[in-house]
Amino acid sequence: MTDDRLTGSECWPIRSRLFIGRITDRADARSFYRAGLMLAASLLCSCSGPQSALDPAGPEAEDVAILFFTMVVGGALIWCSVVGILFYASRKKHAYDAGQASRIILWCGVVFPTIVLGALLSYAVWLMPNIRPGFGEANARLRTIDVAGEQFWWRVRYQNAEGSAAFETANEVRVPVGERVLFKLTSPDVIHSFWIPVLGGKMDVIPGRENHLTLMAEKPGTYRGVCAEFCGPSHAFMAFTVVAMEPGAFEDWTKARASFDGARDAEGLALFLKHGCSACHAISGTEARGTIGPDLSGFGERGSVGVGALVNTQEDIARFIRNPSEIKPGARMPHFSMLPETDIQRIAAYLKGLQ
């Protein structure tokens, strides 16, 4: 995870590494321009972070960050000019006649904004299909990950090469670096919005529709994504982890996940089944096949419990089992505080061990 407490000078090496990576695929002059802008950006060191749109780990986010910094510089100049003119105009002793003064309306109010906005708009409209290539043919060949936004967690299904479901996970999206991935977004309940700021912009997840979003990671690392559309009491906790992996490591991980065996800890599994957890949760390699709640295969690897509400320690897991809605208001999981404490601890240990 990138540390957000870096100082300005410490930000630079990360950024320059990113640029060296990208100089190879775009014209040098443009890259130097980018490097200059991003240097300025890194001076604003407040921009870095695992969830920062200004600390890009993919080409879409990078293009938008550059667009943003360009606009910030331009906007600052325009703002200073307007404030300057206002100050000048509010000094008492200078009399312009109305004809001279009205020329400023024409030049500053009409001509200048038309030119600037025309240029800006052309660039942005040109950028749109570049960062989000059109749907259809081209996208059909991409690696597809089905993501369902549900109150208040993310169901993530990976497809194998034939396009059928390979395995399911939750609240964690793993993608291979250097490959464009297609997310197919659906919702069974209310509107959510799927957003990984370091990779690119968001896309709403709307019941009754399947929205498509393609993203590419270029920099390996662990990032954070969130639901951006207000969706109910625990909207604030509807986050997910994004892991961008080297392609080899990603393939290894998908293989491991596809053949995950959650039955290694037989005692823990028995308690999990006995107390009815499997009515809602599935764990690969066991008879737990519930589909209402998140799939818990590989749960121990995940960074958090309750979609970012708690850190993933055994005690946190136990606390969540005892009373989920205390931690995540509106969660559909009932509380299990009536279970014997030893059983809760044992189930928590079992879940923590699912790695």
Place this chain on the structure above:
Amino acid sequence: MSIELGNFTAEERAAQEERLRKVWGTPKGLRYWTSVNNSEIGLWYACTAFAFMLFAGGLGLLMRLQLVVPNNNFLSADFFNQAFTLHGTVMMFLFAVPIFEAIAIFLLPSMLGARELPFPRLSAFGYWSFLLGGVFVCGSIFFNAAPNAGWFMYPPLATDEKYSGIGADIWLLGLSFIEVASIAAAVEIIVGIMKCRAPGMRINLMPMFAWYLLIVAGMILFAFPPLIAGDLLFEMERMFDWPFFDVARGGDPLLWQHLFWIFGHPEVYIIFLPAIALMAMIVPTFSQRPIVGYSWIVLAAVGTGFLSFGLWVHHMFATGLPQISLAFFSAASEAVVIPTGVQIFVFVATMLAGRVIFSVPMLFGTGGLIIFVIGGLTGVMVALVPFDWQAHDTYFVVAHLHYVLIGGMLFPVVAGIYYYFPFVTGKKLSDAWGKAAFWLMFTGFNIAFFPMHLSGLRGMPRRVFTYPQDIGWDWFNLISTVGAFVFAAGVATFVIDILRPKPAPSEPNLNPWNSGTLEWTNNPAEDWGMRSVPIISSRYPLWDQPNLQADIEAGRFYLPDAKSGRRETLVTSVLDATPIQCLRVGGTSYVTIVAALALGGVFIALTFKWWIATIICSIITFAAIVTWLWRGTAQIPEAPETDVGLGLKLPIYVSGPASVGWWAMFITMVGDGTAFASLIFGYFFYWTVHDDFTAAAQGPGVVWPITALVLFVAAWGLTLLARQLNEKGPNGARIALVAAIIVTLAACGAGLAGPYLYAMDPTAHVYPATVWIVAIWAVVHGVVGAIMQLYCLARSLAGKMTGEYDQDIRNVALYWHFMAFTAVVTFAVVGLFPLVSA
């Protein structure tokens, strides 16, 4: 002007003033609240709106306290969600729009040189509706029942009864009620500006404020009805399970987003333009010269108004719409920058060409512009689709919208209050307090909201009640909270300055800023507004017309007296402002309060599904409105003409397009037609999103809809016939009206017969629900049309409507033009379109 001005002796003037005071005076004691005078209604309206603003600001502070540190548990998620929903809702619906209706009602008559707006009782009705609806919506949070799905109420979250409880109904019904009040105010403002200007004030001599309010009221007329239509669909889903937004039964949550933002985006300009209008009054005064580029700014304001209706999809860039339409709306969103820029540079040019006196109103005005420009620049950013995909629904947008609304609206309003305070009370506010308030508000605002740009781009979504510690949002939120309290201290300073007792000025001065516009001739101590209605020949008459103020006060112009004992004001022609009528407006009355409270009762009872109370309140509302119309409108005068002074005799009663009532009906029906168009838009929206929009369900057939169509057209024809016959004598007209009523009722029956006889189940699928809703819309309008025909019949029988005095039937005929159009479109669409599309 070759007209000889009047000359009165001191005794004559004293007698005139005595009569004017008697006619225009405000009642004392409890009866004070029955006043309908524009200066009372405007003041109550403004104070109430301001109180709602303080309430919503308090909610904002609570939210900032919750977000001051990560993982805070000062507020529960549930309360936080209610708080931000109410904060947005109250600021938009109960402060930003009503405060301008308030200022307009207060200022417009004086600016235009009218005694009153044409429908003072309508203003009062609007105010009481607003007060009741506002208290109802705000009060809900004290019962933990406030709406909690965000101020744009997206379904399916907001249609989920388990989540939103009664809060969503309170939002839908409470605000529909307030929207009705807003439209009432818009009608009042449009007719007032077009028809009640001082003689000679041609349309190109109007003060800027009047231009802007005319545009804004026009925008309200086209922007609010789509939301009302959306509210109707929404409430039908919540109350009766009609599946307009339920995807399982063919509905689509995106229809709500379209309808909401077709309202919601113009709303931003409805809020922003009147603030610019205040600036357009303040800047010339403190530059001591007429505005530079009068036609530039008028055209820019009109352009902004038009463009604002073509931008709504920029709130939906992330919904997955095709990129080509995103590009179109992105371009339109950028285009609106240009007229906005023109308006700002008109002020700069005026300041450049004048000699600027920098006082507190200018401080707030220019400070607001400086903030607003940042909001405008971030607006340029978020209007670009790729950037919006990142910034949408984050704190960046929260920062942007507060920069726009606080810089573009709140600061200019405060500037306006400092500027117009002497106009209201005869006393100035303090410069020292004003400067302190300004600097606290200005610095506090920037400390609070500037960091939000960064927290947003660092990934902080809006509407989160808490956030984790380690992702770099802590400091920004801490700073924002500190800034919010500094800002609040500034607002408190301003409020204290208004409320603290102030000594009367040693030398009373009606025009302390040396302004050029007409309103500054009014004496705030008197209720009559203009002492006499002057003849205007300049945009800044107080600067250009010598001795104007003294002549007005000496009663040397029109209407210096109130001999009839009735409240009278001049009606002039739309473009040239030549006097055409001496209008008698309604005076002090209980009926408006009864009507507003009863209508509020209807909406509140509906919220709680108390059906019997709903029916009782509906009957009271109906009775109150009929009483109000019967006793207060289209009164046959004691003489056809009256002397308004300066040798001019004007009719007291006019009908048709010359009358204010006809215009009010026309304008109301334009708004009503817009709501109807929104419903039809919904019908075709479902057609575009589904392969088979009828879902193979039974339609209403062809025969009944076409029968209804023909009968409605026949009823329309009979109504027009009644209008023609009425000019010759009462008998033919009465027979035609009876026939029209019968045919109308038959048409209503036929309209519902199609969906009913074919057993269309509106809860089964969105198609039958849509057919039902448009048919019901047409039929309800038909019933109202029949009541109007009955009303005319009764007026004719009571001798209150004759061939000469025929305002009632002419206005009803106008209603029926729209009615016929509605019926033809409705029944052609539901009856024939399924055949065409199949």
